Amino acid sequence: MKLDNPLTGTMISLDEWWMPFTANRQFKAAPRLLAKAEGMYYWTPDGRQILDGTAGLWCVNAGHNRKPIVEAVQKQAATMDYAPPFQLGHPIAFEAATVIAQLAPAGMQRVFFTNSGSESADTAIKMALAYHRAKGEPSRRIIVGRERGYHGVNIGGTMAGGIPGNRKAFPALMAGVDHLRSTHDLARNAFSRGQPAQGAEFADELERIVALHDASNIAAVIVEPMAGSAGVLIPPQGYLEKLRAICDKHGILLIFDEVITGFGRLGATFAAHRFGVTPDLLTCAKAINNAAVPMGAVIAKNGIFDAIVNAAPEGQIEFLHGYTYSAHPLACAALIATQKLFAEEQLFERARQMAPHFEAALHSLKGARHVIDIRNLGLVGGIELEPRPGAPGRRGLEAHVKCFEAGVLVRFTADILALSPPLIIEKEQIERIVETIRGVLGQLD
Numbered sequence: 001m002k003l004d005n006p007l008t009g010t011m012i013s014l015d016e017w018w019m020p021f022t023a024n025r026q027f028k029a030a031p032r033l034l035a036k037a038e039g040m041y042y043w044t045p046d047g048r049q050i051l052d053g054t055a056g057l058w059c060v061n062a063g064h065n066r067k068p069i070v071e072a073v074q075k076q077a078a079t080m081d082y083a084p085p086f087q088l089g090h091p092i093a094f095e096a097a098t099v100i101a102q103l104a105p106a107g108m109q110r111v112f113f114t115n116s117g118s119e120s121a122d123t124a125i126k127m128a129l130a131y132h133r134a135k136g137e138p139s140r141r142i143i144v145g146r147e148r149g150y151h152g153v154n155i156g157g158t159m160a161g162g163i164p165g166n167r168k169a170f171p172a173l174m175a176g177v178d179h180l181r182s183t184h185d186l187a188r189n190a191f192s193r194g195q196p197a198q199g200a201e202f203a204d205e206l207e208r209i210v211a212l213h214d215a216s217n218i219a220a221v222i223v224e225p226m227a228g229s230a231g232v233l234i235p236p237q238g239y240l241e242k243l244r245a246i247c248d249k250h251g252i253l254l255i256f257d258e259v260i261t262g263f264g265r266l267g268a269t270f271a272a273h274r275f276g277v278t279p280d281l282l283t284c285a286k287a288i289n290n291a292a293v294p295m296g297a298v299i300a301k302n303g304i305f306d307a308i309v310n311a312a313p314e315g316q317i318e319f320l321h322g323y324t325y326s327a328h329p330l331a332c333a334a335l336i337a338t339q340k341l342f343a344e345e346q347l348f349e350r351a352r353q354m355a356p357h358f359e360a361a362l363h364s365l366k367g368a369r370h371v372i373d374i375r376n377l378g379l380v381g382g383i384e385l386e387p388r389p390g391a392p393g394r395r396g397l398e399a400h401v402k403c404f405e406a407g408v409l410v411r412f413t414a415d416i417l418a419l420s421p422p423l424i425i426e427k428e429q430i431e432r433i434v435e436t437i438r439g440v441l442g443q444l445d
């Protein structure tokens with residue numbers, strides 16, 4: 001299929017780009033294209049304004065095309081485009097790591113740069129294995145994930161993840177994974193505001209898994225403190241605390257995948273701060289530099305870094321892992337400018353203050369057609385629709401398409417609509433998103 005690109009006056013072909021996580025045939029038959037962005041908005045190539053209810057893909061927390069970030073990237077591109085991060089360093093990379101270390105929970109001041117959330121997950125898994133080996137416990141190799149968990153698409157993340165569709169074509173790429181049950185419990189927790197009251201005991205399942213495999217074989221538990229991609233699953237009160245305690249009891253590392261929750265999404269720097277639970281390794285990406293240049297990071301407890309580094313003979317590379325684009329200069333420049341902007345505009349605090357209004361607006365959809373649950377925390381919201389009999393996922397897709405046609409970007413996972421707007425969102429824009437969804441739900445079969 002060919003399309004006229006009004007921005008350049010050229011014809012573009014849609015055939016060649018094999019699009020990720022996209023129903024390619026369906027999309028290309030009726031494409032939804034974005035060509036420009038600023039603040040809370042996107043524009044389509046033909047100039048239609050779209051209110052961004054999802055911060056892109058949960059990543060543009062400061063809003064689009066913010067001037068200080070754009071200028072920092074432009075300046076860095078003109079100064080030094082690229083520098084190798086293996087056995088060489090560049091000042092801006094160290095500066096970026098210090099910025100992140102200052103934001104991280106106490107005792108977690110070692111920062112390893114990657115280029116995505118997926119790379120961060122796999123890096124954290126390798127760090128956990130390397131740590132136990134360094135400590136003289138190489139049998140600790142099993143990684144425990146959770147059903148409905150999402151840790152990206154690389155091998156470690158695919159295997160530790162718990163979304164059946166993402167795993168089924170790739171059985172047992174990595175030996176030794178097990179899964180906790182998902183904490184999703186509509187029967188007890190539907191329409192909870194904030195953390196659901198029921199379900200801390202889901203964490204006790206870790207004891208069953210430990211009894212089955214023996215603690216001496218388990219390296220780490222990896223969970224999203226709030227699961228985003230599988231449909232906004234908020235941790236029950238007391239659940240993360242229990243997981244932490246059971247991991248400690250058995251010498252198992254706890255990895256928080258904060259790719260979505262990092263950098264203000266829940267009204268605190270990290271979910272670790274919001275919930276008062278500190279992991280051993282914390283993965284992040286997305287809003288780390290407002291998604292201006294691909295970047296991720298793993299933040300490690302100082303003791304994990306020390307154990308791995310000190311176990312190797314002097315002069316040898318201690319952790320044989322890294323990416324050509326780790327700490328890419330453009331990504332680092334964007335990171336420093338982004339974090340400065342977050343601080344100057346107090347956006348994490350702003351998210352916290354806006355959250356009650358967001359919650360009230362979202363829950364006003366209770367009773368709207370097809371809605372079987374609404375859940376929220378910070379500036380994240382999930383609206384679960386009853387699946388259409390025989391066609392699960394269709395309602396979610398149709399709601400997304402109709403909202404887009406009505407000028408509002410809403411994400412969907414199967415029949416769950418997810419909202420995660422930039423942290424600069426205004427109250428009127430929240431109303432507009434909610435009223436658009438209400439209208440769209442009214443029209444859906």
Ligand SMILES: Cc1ncc(COP(=O)(O)O)c(C=O)c1O
Pocket residue numbers: 115116117118119121150151152153224228229257258259260285286
């Ligand atoms: C919790 C979590 N981990 C990992 C990833 C993967 O990140 P990326 O798409 O940057 O590889 C995502 C992406 O949404 C995520 O939500």
